[in-house]
Amino acid sequence: MSVLWLHWVRGIVTVQVRGGQPEELVNRALAGGLTLSSIRWTSDGKLQFEVSVSDFFRLRPYLKKTGCRIHVTGRAGFPFLLDKMGKRKFFALGIVLFFAIIYLLSSLVWTVEITGNSRMSDEQIEQAAKQEGIFPFQWSFKLADADLLSKRLTSKLPDASWVGVEKKGTRIVIQVVENTVPKTADLNTPRHLVASHDAVVTQILVEKGRPVVSKNTKVKKGQTLISGTIGDGAYTQTVPAKGVVKGLVWYEYNITSPLVQPVKVYTGEKKTKWYAVLGSRLLQVSGFGKTPFEQSEAVREEEQAGWRNWKLPIGRMKETVMEVRTEQRQLTADEAKQAGLLQAKAVLASKAGADSVVRDEIILHEKTDNGKVYMKVLFEVEQSIIEEMPLVHEQGD
Incomplete structure (x- = not known):
């Protein structure tokens, strides 16, 4: 691609050879270091090839030796584009002004x-x-x-x-x-911290209040863990209990995992589209037409032009549309079992909290029937087990 681009910058001339020894002309020119491309015979039996502008003027000695004459049938490339623009100065000036305005507006x-x-x-x-x-x-x-x-x-x-x-x-x-503004309870409102689940306490850290339970204590839902009442007798006072209490909580799940599961597969077929980028606008330059794939995914790669530390508002973007298809993957009973357990643990983590940890899993029942694996699983999870309960004063007469 870079070689073709270099030839375009230098200019390309298409010539037809008449008379003499055309094959000998090509052989001598190639042996002399000239670059000839697209060498072919035309329908009327004439040899035709493309040559750069610089090599075109080096053909003269080879033409004399082989007795050939050449006729230019086509010109392409940057030098000829400049020549055309020179003949149309106002048109060329308009193009320059157009791109200058586009650049300024996009800047x-x-x-x-x-x-x-x-x-x-x-x-x-x-x-x-x-x-x-x-x-x-x-x-x-x-x-x-x-x-x-x-x-x-x-x-x-x-x-x-x-x-x-x-x-x-x-x-x-x-x-x-x-900034995240936490929901702050009224610090002056006394409260207990009570158990949110039936559990066995594994950790208790008290910042304020009086611990009522200790590690390895089995507690029921609603039971006080950290009391907001401290002191004794005439010195009793109430405070907003604060601390961390974790415990083991048990969850029972019924899991169904199919032996055949859908899997996304890339076929290797793809279609590439190129876009010119001008500011925030895209102009498609290749890859026209509808995407021939029933299912596909697109990946975009953008390249922005720049000079040193300056980034220009022009560039190009490549969009690769890749064909995908959904295949049915056959799992073994053990693979389906593991997939079901992973899915259950993900659901469990969202329910028990991000800091929860599955300590153990016990499969109470398992069977495979009708292309599915059925399980009843007991998960042992260590998690926070506290919730707040306002402490209401009973005022006497």
Whole structure:
């Protein structure tokens, strides 16, 4: 591909050979280091080939030795394009101006989009962005690096834990991740921490309050784990109990896992489409027509033109559309069993919490019937077992 591109830049001349010894001409020229391509006989029995402009003028001595004459039938390449443009100066000037205007327009920031904010107002973020030079009709090459802008905006917005800045063509997208504000209970409201499940306590750490149970204690759902009542007699007082209590909880699952499961397979067939990128716009230049695949996936690779540290708003994008098909994979009973257990554990993790750990699994019953594996499984999970219960004072008369 690079060789063809180089020939196009140098210019390519298509010639027909008349008279003399055409085969001898080709042999002598190739032996002399000339590059001839697309050598073929025409329908009227004349030899035709393509040669670069520089090698075209080196053909003269070989023509004399073989008694051949040549006739130019075609010209292509950059030198001839320049010659045509020179004859049409106003047209050439128009093309240059067109691309110059496209470049200037695509170098402007047309819109600033803000996403991810809920508590902070758009006006607050826009004001901070404007201080960093991010606003409509700003030259994009005047903006600082995206990482630097991200750090500066994060420091200017105290309610944001992270701010991302991304340039997409003529758009600047500011993505905001706000600080997580935990749900805070009234610190002055006394409460107990009670068991959320029947469990066996494996860990207890008390920050505030009085522990009522100890490690390896079996507790029932609703039983007090950390009391919000501390002291004794006249010195009794209530506090908001706080701490960590983990325990072993048991879950029973009925699992059904098929022996035949669908699997996505790439066939190796693909179609490639090329696009010219001008700012935020795409112009398809090859790979036209409908995609011939019933099922497919597309992968895009974009290349942006640049010079040194400058990124130009032009480039190209390659889109590869790959054919896929769904096949039915036959599993063994053990493979189906493991797949079912993994799926059950994923569901269990979402239910028990991200910090939960499956300590043991006991298969109570297992059978294979009608192309499926059926199991009844008991999972032993270590997880947090606390929930809050307000402590209500009983006022006497």
